[in-house]
Amino acid sequence: MHIAFFGSSLVSAYWNGAATYYRGLLRALAGRGHAVTFYEPDAFDRQAHRDIPDPPWARVVVWQPGQPEALDRCLSEARRADLVVKASGVGVLDAELERRALELRRPGNAVIFWDVDAPATLERVASDPADPFRALVPRYDAVFTYGGGAPVVRAYRSLGARACIPIYNALDPETHHPAPADPRLAADLAFLGNRLPDREARVRAFFLRAAQRLPGRRFVLGGAGWGDLALPANVRWLGHVPTGDHNALNCSCTAVLNVNRDSMARFGFSPPTRVFEAAGAGACVVTDAWEGLELFLEPGREVLVARDGEEVAEHLAALQPARARRLGAAALRRVLAEHTYAQRARQVEVALDEGGAAREIA
CATH class of the missing domain: 3.40.50.2000 (Glycogen Phosphorylase B;)
Structure with missing residues (x-):
């Protein structure tokens, strides 16, 4: 499976609390044979504060928010993916990406919204009935979240989500492990x-x-x-x-x-x-x-x-x-x-059925 993932940053943890989650989960998915392309904006000084090089298990594409054609190229390329993921909190052009990611659906692929801060997203939508994301939720094949459990699942289902599956944070033992004290x-x-x-x-x-x-x-x-x-x-x-x-x-x-x-x-x-x-x-x-x-x-x-x-x-x-x-x-x-990312990656695979849609799992 080829995964096109639009997120905040894979190579920089600077003002980017989702970095560890992205790295652990996508590395584990790549280890299970999936090809990953991560599209991230050059924003918030993150490229100047990279803490890892481009990893061997993912292709990283950095796009310029001030150049509309750069995002157009990324979206055009992502259309060929088997799974298109729009993560929450990209930080720039989020509303546009939420809408345009859905335009990448074609026979045989799936488009997923992956919420890495579901409580904040749901509270924002609840406070604003005119929030444009509200109307988009039912159009995604599924919503994945990295937390929230049953309360988040119920809230997303009430917004019309076809499915909502928590894929929790976890441990990547290759990157976080016992070390000598300093x-x-x-x-x-x-x-x-x-x-x-x-x-x-x-x-x-x-x-x-x-x-x-x-x-x-x-x-x-x-x-x-x-x-x-x-x-x-x-x-x-x-x-x-x-x-x-x-x-x-x-x-x-x-x-x-x-x-x-x-x-x-x-x-x-x-x-x-x-x-x-x-x-x-x-x-x-x-x-x-x-x-x-x-x-x-x-x-x-x-x-x-x-x-x-x-x-x-x-x-x-x-x-x-x-x-x-x-x-x-x-x-x-x-x-x-x-609670390792290898186990979470298997949960992702279980949640994606042969037709590219998703179903809720316990």
Whole structure:
């Protein structure tokens, strides 16, 4: 199968939280014999902040948003694909791509909308009855999402989606794995995530509040956009952390914090890539509470769960290195057994029937 995939970026994780998901899933699909072409815009300075070269398992086509003929060429070429994917959050010309991708349907192929931020998309559409995407949903052969579970499936079906299939985030053990600790990154708790409007309040509540409660402990904050935020004295901001340094960061701290964005926490069933990255490195993960967590990691045995910053601080104050190692090892075993991108790629194949349409799977 030839897959034409229109997304934000495959080669740059700069202001691009979907990069790990795209890389893991598309590498796994390529490993199963599928040919992948990834079309990404030259936007948001991502090409200047590439963190991987063009991979051998996918052909990358970079198009210029200011040159209409460049996108025309990409769409014309993609028409020959067996599966055309328009991902959410390309960042430029999204509305045009959502409409024009559907024009690429021909006998024998399928056109899929792949939502990498379904809670945000659904809340946007719900708040605006005139949103043009609303009328397009029933025309796609299926909607795939990387999170959301039953609440997202119900919401998309109510918009007329033919099928909605969650293909969750996962682990690529070739890229995220245990690594030697780096003393320069050592801390008691690390949080990695870009500063976004629907994330900041929860980062303050879960991460910065915990740092204030434990002034004698060391905290590191990674991600873009936090530079002008007043931080407690025991919090060190690292700036943008390239993906190549994620393993070292995850393995250099006693624990790694996951904080879901507001919309993902409300919908639940949305494990972000950070959870699997940290678990894949054998790190002890502390996460905010959200519905569906137990489908991925077992609270108390494979992950620690906190309802607020006070509980994060309590976990950290009581956490001995030996227990942190046991939790991390248990999480690593679980994700390797049940949550790899190789397994997700097989789910994609199951969801696509011989006629090119899609059906929902449990």
